[in-house]
Amino acid sequence: MRQLRQMLRLAGSGTSSREIAVVLGIARSTVQDNLQRAAAVGLSWPLPGELTDDALANKLFTRNGVKQGTRRRVEPNWADLAVELKKPGVTLLILWEEYRGSHPEGYGYSRFCELFRGFEQRLSPTMRQEHAAGDKVFVDYSGKKIPIVDRKTGEIREAEIFVAVLGASSFTYAEATWTQTLPDWIGSHVRMFRFFAGVPRLIVPDNLKSGVSRASFYDPEINRSYGMMASHYGVGVLPARPKRPRDKSKVENGVRFAQSAILGRLRNQTFFSLAEANAAISQALDRINDHVMRRLGVSRRQLFESIERTALASLPVEDYEFAEWRLVRVSTDYHVEFKSFFYSVPHSLIRQQVDLRATARTIEIFHRGKRVAVHQRRYGGPRHGTDPDHMPSSHRRYAEWTPDRFRRWGASIGPQTEGLVIAILASRPHPEQGFRTCLGVLRLFRDIERNRAEAVSARAVEIGGLNCKSIASLLANHKAARHSTEPTAVVDHANLRGPDYFH
Known part of the structure; x- marks a missing residue:
């Protein structure tokens, strides 16, 4: 005007x-x-x-x-056009041409676009955004949590709520997890893809640390483990720009709707396990996805089935198995550390940086993209897992030492020598500390008769001479006694008092 x-x-x-x-x-x-x-x-x-x-x-x-204007000519059903526009390759020009084909006296292209934009303005922000079918899924955690009660103690623990919304149909997935940490974050994505029975082209997460290691307006750095999950499903990750809420308004609105439709409806229920909470959330999700949207006249599920399901890529044959990736350096003992346990790699990689991949069952180590070691993951027992093939040859011989092996060697000579070995190992705070002494005894007994070794072993145990120096001295005295021409014992002598003296 x-x-x-x-x-x-x-x-x-x-x-x-x-x-x-x-x-x-x-x-x-x-x-x-x-x-x-x-x-x-x-x-x-x-x-x-x-x-x-x-x-x-x-x-x-x-x-x-x-x-005059909006009602002078036949108008199309704008809600149907809004749905059609979400299909891949569909533009307003194509829709206008189809409209004019049915109504030659209808509106021109500019007026048609103006009227459609006016209709869009009357839609909710969630519906108003233009997202192609199968293009994006928006993921985030709800700021609100759901309480879960320990049945035995009555302690209340709050669980996080993960929410995902497909861009074109607003088809929604939600579940409860204990934390926002990497295993729960990636596990929620795996279950989300299974729920959708397909994979969109892009994931749009917020800048959560589990997904984005370094937030950046131009070059965000994706968490390595999260990136591997995305690679498994063939989906790209496009984090929302920091401080740009419009980038994820789809999920923001989905989160608000989920909070009212899920938390609002479940507020009076008490849950005693995560499984119970997720069963109730699943029922609430059905209500969300089957609810008919007022402006469009169709439900999220109908939109998903009609325009988005076929646009999603196929799921891989197997679900992604969560794996945590770390960049670690090989220490001088050719082991790498993960969660306070140590795993060996080939000794030639000492001081090299390697990639460590940890799953619930295995630990894999990669160097320059090639797997160089694999171990069963340890949760208890010995802290070191060592593959003999990873050792230098000089270390490999020592790694074969065990208390049972030394006992078997002692028993091969005789029971007295076996007893000596047992006594040596038992006299040390750690049996391994007696291995070198046992090796020294082996070297001393290598070229002597069995009977002589047994006699020396028995005497060593008797006097507590449980080191190489004492046993070598006993061997020397035993040898001198064998070659002496004098009697080995004096039975009667004037200087000997005899047993009667003490009565």
Whole structure:
């Protein structure tokens, strides 16, 4: 109306239609049409002071009291067009051509687009966004949590609510998890894809640390484990820009709707396990997805089945198995550490950086993309898991030492020597500390007769000489005694008091 008043003012001052069109930046034919309308109802500049914009519009654009424009010609069903526009490759131009094919006297393209945009403005923000079918899924956690009661202790623990919304159909998935940590975050995605029975082109997460290691407006850094999950499903990850809520308004609205439809309806129920809570959430999801949207006249599930299911990519044969990736450095003992346990790699990689992949069952180590080691994951027992093939040859020999092996060696000589080995190992705080002593005894007994070794072993145990020095001394004394011509014992002598002396 402000432009119309300007048009009438310029015309009243004698400016031509061509010049008015140049000044106002509109078509000359538009200027002429509006001036003719004004002349037909007897309006000229200056306009009456009490003439409002609404009154001016009624005078110029109504015929017999009926407003001209939106109802003069046959209109399409705008809700159906909004649904059609979500299908891949469909544009407003295509829809307008189909409309004019059915109604040759219908609106021109510009008016058609204007009316459609007006219809869009009346939709909720969730519906108003333009998302192609199968293009994006928006994921986030609800700010609200669901309480779960321990049946035995009565302790209340709050669970997170994961929400995912497909862009085109607004088909919604939600579930409860204990945390927002990486295993729960990725596990929720795996179950989400299974629920959708397909994979969209992109995931749009918020900048949660489990998904995005470093938030950036231009170059966000995706968490390695999250990226591997995305690679397994062949889906891209496009994080919402920091401080740009419009990037994820789809899921924001979905979260608000889920909070009212899920938490609002379940607020009076008590749950004693995560499984119970998720069973109730599943029922609430059915209500959400089967609810008929007022403006479009269809439900989220109907939209999903009609336009989005076929646009999703197929699921891989197997679900993704959660794996945590870490960049680690090989220590000087050719082991890498994960969760306080140590796993060996080939000794040639000492001080090299390697990639560690940890699943619930296995630990895999990669160097330059090649797997160099695999171990069963440890949760208890010995802290070191060592593959003998990873050791240098000098270490490999020592790694084969065990208490049972030394006992078997002692038993192969005789029971006294086996007893000596057992005594040596038992005398140390850790049996491994006696391995070198046992090796020294083995070297001392290598070239002597079995009977002599047994005698020395028995004497060593008797006097507590449980080291190599004592056993070597006993061997030397035993040898000297064997070669001596003197009696080995004196039975009667004047200097000996005898047993009677003590009675």
